[in-house]
Amino acid sequence: MAGETVIRVRGLVNAFGEQVVHDGLDLEVKRGEILGVVGGSGTGKSVLMRSIIGLQRPVSGEVSVFGESIIGKDENDALDVRKRWGVLFQGGALFSTLTVAENTQVPLREFYPHLSTELLDEIAAYKVVMTGLPADAGPKYPAELSGGMRKRAGLARALALDPELLFLDEPTAGLDPIGASAFDDLTKSLQRTLGLTVFLITHDLDSLYAICDRVAVLADKKVIAVGTIDELLALDHPWIQEYFRGPRGRAAASTDERMALDAHGAGGGAGMGD
Template sequence: MAMLSPILPDDADTVINLRGLVVRFGTQTVLNGLDLDVRRGEILGVVGGSGSGKSVLMRTIIGLNRASAGNITILKQDTDGVDGRGLDGEAAKDLRRRWGVLFQEGALFSALSVAENIQVPMREFLDLPQGLMDELAGYKVQMVGLPPDAGAKFPSQLSGGMKKRAGLARALAIDPQLVFLDEPTAGLDPISADAFDALIRVLRDTLGLTVFLITHDLDTLYAICDRVAVLGDGKVLAMGTIDELMTFDHPWVKSYFGGPRGRAAAPQKAA
């Protein structure tokens, strides 16, 4: 079905385009000819079974893994996945400053305060006086719903939910157009996870972000994702809304969305 294709029409407004992406580690092929388009302004959920390559896909898009073959276009700039050289130094740096990343568990630097963590991208990409960086870090702390005094705290002094918000503040430090989130609600209690989902939706709407979100959380998929990409066999098996995916005849997809957890997460429709 065309609606479940990972490739959008040529005239679609996209910010990520992957064609024939192959990623190998030694003799193991994780991604094998993967195609994917991400629309500007959407929250795209990426799901798949354990070992399906979700995090590998994200890390390859942002350049932390080297592709064995294929092409990656991000924000209309091409990188060559075959030779791994991609863009030259300044162009690559300019491209990296246009996205932010929230890794699993927040990945905060333990020896830095929250404010200092948020300032890391500012120091890498910008040339700002310390006073302005302090002011901007305080603004980002408030933007993600942390109390003002959180900026002076160290990661070890934060709860799991606060660490995720601090990591998100760092991802938003230099006003990116595109944000990558890797399992952002993993390990959070249901109330904290719901609050984090709501925050992502508000930030997308107010800042005009495009969000690439890896998750296994069915509540998150139903609550905030515009479309969902299902990974399997090294490719995107299907891509669409959850209602569209429910029509896809694949055992894993049917079990994932149609099983007890999927039925519990699904919004209750009026009779």
């Protein structure tokens, strides 16, 4: 249901020894949106994601996904909710000794151990092609792939269980601008086609402008603001202003504006031709 809260975080506290990373962090992610998560180095973007998916146990706070509490949940009790999300970790995090197809099959083997080899191969082949990889990428090992192809292979694995919720941790990091733009387009296309909710950690301003419905800003150990880029630009927090109005922010905004103008011009031309 549109507008439904898929992820709810309340009063989250994360600390490593005496270093407090999050202190009373709140966040909600709505069904069907692409939420970008940004913040300076050390603000705990990946720690937040790991807390949501149960890989990081917070000091305190509440985390629920699809209405189910995640913190303290027994691994076996969490199986049903874990099946409903997929995760692309930084760099793809592929198993180097497994082929792309075998990597894609890992979640399937974990949750559905009785599937036949033929069905596993068929599902993996479908997911590989779905992410824009050539069909012959399946038998290849990660070392034989480019950085962009490894990201797509990791995405194929994240989509193996047909999730409703997709976590992407810096998916365009290390990619050239063309590759990064192509991955953004793929993310948006999959989100629309599959009805995904996407939790996107990124430093890439182009990604924020191109595909994110809202952006959450981590600073001061909390989420200090959530909204559209226009809404964030209206705030006077110094980090937000520096991030979005600095040289890189202005370049990304100019590109976005040019794309909008080009699309408007194309539409106008078609109308005049009719």
